[in-house]
Amino acid sequence: MFSVTVRDHIMVAHSFRGEVFGPAQRLHGATFVVDATYRRPELDDDGIVVDIGLATEQLKAVLGELNYRNLDDESAFTGVNTTTEVLARTVADRLADAVAAGRLGEGARGLTGITVTLHESHIAWASYERSL
Incomplete structure (x- = not known):
């Protein structure tokens, strides 16, 4: 399995x-x-997992929807504790939507999974892993 991570x-x-x-x-x-770590069993025709530039842009876009926000005021999180685990799943699901919409390029259609890890500090973090 190959993987590429952007941060x-x-x-x-x-x-x-x-x-x-x-x-x-x-x-x-x-x-x-x-x-955000993207996975696939085989490299695409260009010899890559995913276009790192597009992956970086999409991570920035997804995080931009959350950055500098009071999550208690966001309708997407009404009644939900926005724990590190919940936020990891939210980011992973939104990135999966970006892959499905083609925003990571046509080659990204061969991706089989994504893992999103949120590091709270140098000693604590949580991840959510899902199939694509």
Whole structure:
């Protein structure tokens, strides 16, 4: 299996519901380094997994919809705790939509999976992996 990873970051504000979150139940900020890893079993006709430039542009576009936002105010997250895990799935699903729409180029149609990892810090991160 071949893979290519591109990276960007986001800064958000949010709060959580539930005692398990302790002080994070109050509004707070979070900065995430975000990795999007694309997979395929064979390289395309150009010898690549995916066009890195297009993959970088699409990650930036998807994150731009979340960056500098209070996620508590975003209708897509109404009633949802925007945990690192939930955000990883959200980004992966939106990137999968970009692949399906052809925004990563025709060669990207051969991709079979994507993993999105949000790094909360140098010692903690969460990932979501899905098929394409």
